[in-house]
Amino acid sequence: MEIIVLIKQIHDPTRLRVSSQGRLVTAGVPLIINPDDLRALEEALKLKDSLGARVTVLSLGPPEAEEALREALAMGADRAYLLSDPAFADPDALATTYALGSAIHKIGLPDLILAGQLSGHGISAQVGPRLAEYLGYPQVTNVSALEIDNGSVLAKRVLEESYLEVEVALPAVVTVNSAANLPRLPHGARIMNAYQDPPGSERFVVWTARDLDLEPQKVGAAGSATQIRATTVPEPKGPPEMLTGSPHEQARALVGRLRAKNLV
Amino acid sequence: MDFTFSKEHELLRKMIREFAEREVRPLATEIDETERVPMETVRKAAQLGLMGVPFPQEYGGVGAGEIGYCILMEELGKVCTSTATVIGAHTGIGAMAIYLDGTPEQKVKYLTPLAKGEKIAAFALTEPQAGSDAAAIRTMAVRDGDHYVLNGNKIWITNGDIADVISVFAVTDKALGARGGVTAFIVEKDFPGFSVGSIEEKMGIRGSSTAELIFNDCRVPKENVLGTFGAGFVTAMKTLDIGRVSLAAACLGGAQAALEMSVRFASQRRQFGVPIAQKQAIQWMVAEMSAEIEALRSLVYRTAWMVDTGRPFSREAAICKFYGSEVASRCIDRAVQIHGGMGYMRGFSIERGYRDARIAEIFEGTNEVQRIVVASDIFRQVGVRISP
Numbered sequence: 001m002e003i004i005v006l007i008k009q010i011h012d013p014t015r016l017r018v019s020s021q022g023r024l025v026t027a028g029v030p031l032i033i034n035p036d037d038l039r040a041l042e043e044a045l046k047l048k049d050s051l052g053a054r055v056t057v058l059s060l061g062p063p064e065a066e067e068a069l070r071e072a073l074a075m076g077a078d079r080a081y082l083l084s085d086p087a088f089a090d091p092d093a094l095a096t097t098y099a100l101g102s103a104i105h106k107i108g109l110p111d112l113i114l115a116g117q118l119s120g121h122g123i124s125a126q127v128g129p130r131l132a133e134y135l136g137y138p139q140v141t142n143v144s145a146l147e148i149d150n151g152s153v154l155a156k157r158v159l160e161e162s163y164l165e166v167e168v169a170l171p172a173v174v175t176v177n178s179a180a181n182l183p184r185l186p187h188g189a190r191i192m193n194a195y196q197d198p199p200g201s202e203r204f205v206v207w208t209a210r211d212l213d214l215e216p217q218k219v220g221a222a223g224s225a226t227q228i229r230a231t232t233v234p235e236p237k238g239p240p241e242m243l244t245g246s247p248h249e250q251a252r253a254l255v256g257r258l259r260a261k262n263l264v
Numbered sequence: 265m266d267f268t269f270s271k272e273h274e275l276l277r278k279m280i281r282e283f284a285e286r287e288v289r290p291l292a293t294e295i296d297e298t299e300r301v302p303m304e305t306v307r308k309a310a311q312l313g314l315m316g317v318p319f320p321q322e323y324g325g326v327g328a329g330e331i332g333y334c335i336l337m338e339e340l341g342k343v344c345t346s347t348a349t350v351i352g353a354h355t356g357i358g359a360m361a362i363y364l365d366g367t368p369e370q371k372v373k374y375l376t377p378l379a380k381g382e383k384i385a386a387f388a389l390t391e392p393q394a395g396s397d398a399a400a401i402r403t404m405a406v407r408d409g410d411h412y413v414l415n416g417n418k419i420w421i422t423n424g425d426i427a428d429v430i431s432v433f434a435v436t437d438k439a440l441g442a443r444g445g446v447t448a449f450i451v452e453k454d455f456p457g458f459s460v461g462s463i464e465e466k467m468g469i470r471g472s473s474t475a476e477l478i479f480n481d482c483r484v485p486k487e488n489v490l491g492t493f494g495a496g497f498v499t500a501m502k503t504l505d506i507g508r509v510s511l512a513a514a515c516l517g518g519a520q521a522a523l524e525m526s527v528r529f530a531s532q533r534r535q536f537g538v539p540i541a542q543k544q545a546i547q548w549m550v551a552e553m554s555a556e557i558e559a560l561r562s563l564v565y566r567t568a569w570m571v572d573t574g575r576p577f578s579r580e581a582a583i584c585k586f587y588g589s590e591v592a593s594r595c596i597d598r599a600v601q602i603h604g605g606m607g608y609m610r611g612f613s614i615e616r617g618y619r620d621a622r623i624a625e626i627f628e629g630t631n632e633v634q635r636i637v638v639a640s641d642i643f644r645q646v647g648v649r650i651s652p
Contacts, residue, residue: 188276
């Protein structure tokens with residue numbers, strides 16, 4: 001089975017701040033694999049362990065995104081593709097889908113594409129579904145558990161107050177949410193070997209827009225249908241009120257407050 | 265000059281830190297109270313290669329060198345000194361002796377399962393009459409056909425009761441003394457005549473067991489002579505040299521954790537209407553801790569780099585050992601003071617850290633002996649010979 005996992009490198013969202021001018025401050029903030037993507041990779045590696053599969057990781061990003069793909073190789077991915085070109089900069093979900101979809105055509109269409117439900121960066125949750133449409137694959141989103149049985153994906157989707165179990169024939173796109181698993185830690189020896197294949201080698205492919213024959217007006221900021229106009233931080237709603245007393249008294253006080261606001 | 269870690273080492277640190285946070289930190293108090301590191305924790309460490317970080321991959325190790333191993337000890341030292349000690353005694357001295365001086369066959373048979381963490385190692389040199397004066401050991405090994413027969417007692421052996429494989433040092437020629445008369449042996453726990461004696465109760469590193477080992481006509485096959493016959497003392501000293509670097513790395517982690525906890529506490533604890541971080545007395549303590557930690561960090565990783573690049577490092581290792589352990593002690597002492605009464609209470613990591621730190625000034629060569637090593641090396645260069 002061929003599995004492609006989409007990996008996005010993001011600044012650790014728990015460490016980001018917004019400056020007084022309304023800009024995201026990224027200096028000194030560590031770059032990490034988007035947490036949902038890490039769970040998608042873990043699902044792929046579990047399938048590799050149980051059924052046998054070749055796991056390919058694919059990322060669109062600046063040259064630093066190599067680190068994210070190296071970490072994925074250390075965890076157990078078999079090969080990595082990095083789409084990196086200044087022309088790809090600042091893409092929205094539309095331009096991202098175009099570049100990723102074109103790369104997947106060139107890599108070879110897989111049986112299963114796994115991606116994070118959303119990124120802790122753009123939080124649009126659109127790339128997975130758009131890519132499915134682009135490739136003509138069926139899609140299952142917001143999945144917390146999946147298995148492969150007889151050429152189909154059995155997936156558990158998370159709804160507001162219930163689960164939906166769905167079955168879909170391969171090939172398919174599945175997006176995985178944060179409840180799916182606790183991603184494995186890579187073995188030390190795999191970490192030490194993760195950089196052995198240099199960029200441009202068979203196990204670590206780097207492609208530019210030209211390598212993929214992409215139309216310049218459809219990639220990066222030029223190919224984006226949406227633009228970010230401003231980033232703002234919600235105003236704090238006043239100081240918190242601390243309840244005191246025994247746990248019982250605190251619980252009663254809390255219920256009283258909720259009743260007063262007609263919340264219970 | 266380049267002071268950055270390799271990408272591999274950075275990723276290794278990230279993995280180890282995550283392991284320490286997930287698997288060790290939640291148990292640290294319990295490990296201290298129950299006086300044992302769960303074997304389940306050791307097994308989980310082994311699954312990630314953490315029982316063989318410095319050893320080559322061909323022998324089941326991670327192949328991350330001394331730098332990688334110091335990263336492991338630093339990260340574990342931040343979270344649980346007992347766990348660092350169990351893995352450190354196994355890797356840094358027990359298995360290290362076999363890695364340094366074992367034959368290729370011994371490395372396949374013993375180092376490989378040790379590096380994979382399928383077996384646990386210990387290092388047995390100390391005896392009741394031979395601590396700092398390690399050359400005074402009395403455990404004897406006498407040839408009998410295809411075996412050597414060992415008789416004697418080793419004390420204060422870290423991992424002694426949980427080890428499967430032990431690097432043991434015994435006298436093979438009393439007349440020759442330390443230079444030529446001591447031989448190292450690889451002893452399996454199932455060899456006839458080997459047994460574990462009393463287990464010590466300690467002030468700190470309580471989760472790491474400290475055992476007496478008894479050799480009563482213990483028969484060791486002659487193939488298990490470790491390194492050159494008669495050169496056991498050299499094996500012991502070489503092994504301890506390397507062990508001192510990683511021991512200092514664990515001290516670095518402990519000191520760093522003490523600083524971080526102090527900074528957090530001082531930012532939150534209010535007295536006289538302001539966080540105590542506003543008080544110059546606290547600021548000076550934090551600044552001094554930070555200065556010593558920076559100096560120690562540079563020293564530890566530079567020495568680890570010397571090990572990995574094949575440079576002589578004995579003097580630097582001795583400096584690592586005494587400076588590192590004393591930095592850790594001073595930092596945790598200041599951390600107790602900054603935390604006030606909270607720093608003295610059982611169940612908080614500050615109080616545990618204070619008890620855990622003290623041993624590092626004593627074991628793996630007392631700090632006094634390390635100062636002699638350094639001074640001897642300095643005076644040797646001007647032609648003055650120092651005797652301990």
